[in-house]
Amino acid sequence: MPALPVLYSFRRCPYAMRARLALASSALAYELREVALRSKPPALLAASPKGTVPVLVLPDGIVIDESLDVMLWALRQHDPEGWLQAPQGTLQDMLALVADNDGGFKQHLDRYKYPNRYPHESGGDLRGFAGQHRAGAAAWLTAMQARLATQPWLFGDRASLADMAVLPFVRQFAHTDAAWFGAQPWPQLQAWLARFEASARYQAVMTKFAPWQEVT
Secondary structure, three states, X not given: OOXXXXXXXXOOOHHHHHHHHHHHHHOOXXXXXEOOOOOOOHHHHHHOOOOOOXXXXXXXXXXXXXXXXXXXXXXXXXXXXXXXXOOOOOHHHHHHHHHHHHHHHHHHHHHHHOHHHOXXXXXXXHHHHHHHHHHHHHHHHHXXXXXXXXXXXXXXXXOOHHHHHHHHHHHHHHHHOHHHHHOXXXXXXXXXXXXXXXXXXXXXXXXXXXOOOOXX
């Protein structure tokens, strides 16, 4: 039996989540290795010394350790749902939006969700610091609401790479304070997230697995 690609993943990590989403869409077979982040297996660190997930190790030894690169690799092998060809816009348009998510929005998200990790930035005012970054993230989400007000997905009438690369991060933001998120004037954005979380694809990639153990 041919060797399969191996994906080191962590269930709740939004980067790993979007890699699993693309692999699921591509229908490519692979071996999933769930990682305990506090006890990273040596095989993961040998493949990618930075020790972050996801890491995809191909049968020929090539290592892909950036989540968006994993998505692009999988979909370029097989893209039956057309995620790389959105109904509106180009792949470059989608990648530009994902870059905004991975840049400014993710910076605000981290500081909103984990303000205690940034003591040199917060000046000790964790509540005010978190609120400032929630507002920064909310400004970006308001722009996403405007996109979604006239169409069900970010680039038209069906899901694309952009949706599946961004939604795991919006989900993380929403669950930081679900009551606050639900009270915002973002009906289409909230429906977009709810549709994603209710989907069979999401449920499948969020299956719980015990951490992978190396055989010694």
